[in-house]
Amino acid sequence: MAKQNKNKNNKNIKVNVRFNFMWIWAIIILAIIGYSFFGGREAEPVEAEWNTVAEMVRKGEVERIKVINKNTAEVYLTDQAIEQYHAAEEGNRFKHIPEHGKQLSFTIGSVDILDRDVREAVEASQMENNPVSIEYQNESTSWTDMLLNVLPWIFFIGIWIFFIRGMMRGGGGAGGGIMNVGKARAQEFDKDDKNKRITFKDVAGLEEAKVEIMEIVDFLRKADKYRELGAKIPKGALLVGPPGTGKTLLAKAVAGEANVPFLSISGSDFVEMFVGVGASRVRDLFEQAKQTAPCIVFIDEIDAIGRARGKNAGFSGNDERENTLNQMLTEMDGFQTNAGVIVLAATNRADILDKALMRAGRFDRQIEVGLPDVKEREDIFNVHLRHIKLADNIDRTFLAKQTPGFSGADIANVCNEAALIAARNTKKAVERADFMAAIDRIVGGLEKRNKTMTEAERRATAIHEAGHATVMWMLKECDPVLKVTVIPRGNSLGATWSVPDEERVHITDAVMQDKLAGLLGGRIAEEVNYGTLGAGALSDLERATKMTYAMVAYYGMSKAIGPMSFYDATGSRDTFTKPYSEQTAVAIDNEVRRILEEAYNRARQIIERHNDEINKMADVLLEKETIYAEDIELILGKSAQALEKEAEKVADTAEPTEPTESKPEGVTVAD
Secondary structure (H helix, E strand, O other), X not given: OHHHHHHHHHHHOOOOOOOOOHHHHHHHHHHHHHHHHHXXXXXXXXXXXXXXXXXXXXXXXEEEEEEEOOOEEEEEEOHHHHHHHHOOOOOOOOOOOOOOOOOEEEEOOOHHHHHHHHHHHHHOOOOOOOOOEEEEEOOOOOHHHHHHHHHHHHHHHHHHHHXXXXXXXXXXXXXOOHHHOOOOOOEEEOOOOOOOOOOHHHOOOOHHHHHHHHHHHHHHHOHHHHHHOOOOOOOEEEXXXXXXXXXXXXXXXXXXXXXXXXXXXXXXXXXXXXXXXXHHHHHHXXXXXXXXXXXXXXXXXXXXXXXOOOOXXXXXXXXXXXXXXXXXXXXXXXXXOOOOEEEEEEEOOHHHEOHHHHOOOOOOEEEEXXXXXXXXHHHHHXXXXXXXXXXXXOXXXXXXXXXXXXXXXXXXXXXXXXXXXXXXXXOOOEOHHHHHHHHHHHHHOOEOXXXXXXXXXXXXXXXXXHHHHHHHHHOOOOOOEEEEEOOOEOOXXXXXXXXXXXXXXXXXXXXXXXXHHHHXXXXXXXXXXXXXXXXXXXXXXXXXXXXXXXXXXXXXXXXXXXXXXXXXXXXXXXXXXXXXXXXXHHHHHHHHHHHHHHHHHHHHHHHHHOHHHHHHHHHHHHHHOEEEHHHHHHHHOOOHHXXXXXXXXXXXXXXXOOOOOOOOOOOOOOO
């Protein structure tokens, strides 16, 4: 039965073989090679010289000589001579001459000389009857000779056709063909394709961006309402935000909501090795858009062609990107009013775009697509967890709080990484621990449990991380500590994880000073316990120094410098010159040093006061490798953040001694 089923399956298998023109070339080449190796294996005439032939003539072994085209002589021997040579010893060069046809050939210089030499050889012959006839014949080149002469040309022409066809298929633009190199490579998404249609339901978060962009959707749906009032819809909208926030997905959702065609192209697709191709593709793109209007044109990474002119090295007036940008500006100005074509573009580098591209009438609106907040992150988790088999204890709100600063793409990566970790551990469902491990993997890097470390080094790492945790635990403006670990990840030997309960919007100098103390806590703990300064605090010192310089030079948080900011939001400032004098630079350096020393002293006081607890925490860390907020609370007591929240609750629940009635300022209430 198994054999019969196997035969049935083999019968049902159909092999679809498509004919290819290149097969003909392959067959011809294989035939020529096969003929040259395996064909014509009969004995071939021996190349000889006249002296040898003359000797044969004198012996009476030559029957006749045929002269071909007055330059080649073919010698035909008698039957007795052929038998005699075939019976000769193995070393004889004429032993394997052909039995039929010509046996020898040689090249002649002159027909007259050949006649004379043959006549003299016959006269010198000792045989009485030795007639040797000479025939003259003109022959055309055989087809094999012609083929061998023409074959190299056929070969090179075939290779040329092959490469030209490859250029026509791959390098000739969207429609194929070398003449279509100037055609735009826009990918069109049909509005009737429901499988690929994306709507706002598929885009989690981005609530503010959705509200702002809904006006474009409403215009494409109800264009007559705007035309009747004489209103003009913005011709273009620029989506600006960090990578992975969903700018491209939002543009597709706009087209899906409006139910119109969607032309998508990348900014780098306009740039080609041929001069003038970029401008030609811009013209073709907008021509396609006008023909399919109403529609949406989406240009991703527009900074590839839209960066500011005249401010970049190598960006001359004849630069291909500048020509492409000029054509883009012309086409966006050339739109007729209410033509039904809206241009959306996305970039994460809006500061380098040309001002002419951003003016009114082109990209009228700039829509900020920022990182999601905690509520939006929860919605994004709900979207990406639809197709993942989860355990019962998965709390989306908890996961959203553990991922501050994550973009939509980062959250998608967390969900996928958690599923991979669960599958690697042969679990039936993805658990909370898998998500935490995925977050650690993405933020901190891959675990390096096999990293070689001595006991002293592991103890120093535990002291370092315990110092961070203790200072952050005791300062109320620091983010609450979630966990501490001494498992090496990436380039770090350990880590202290802190996650804010509520994401801060307004950051004061007090918050930044407490964070500075928390960053310096690890280095100070090593100094207090070992009396040495380790190189493991490099990342902490780098972050602390950058934060302090930002406080002084950008945020105006130094009284010595005053309310001044040297930050350049436009990015147009020359990087080789400073926007302040040398005296101001010295003052900034002094203020940075002062602020860091104050934070250093605050952290040192806390560590010296709680050094015994730090060593206890280090012992627990060496035993468990990872400890959480509950373990730290058993050692240090309640954190400053928790005590502050309890005090706020007590203040909120306390009854006021006298009931008060608040009145709006400037409003009089009649009794």
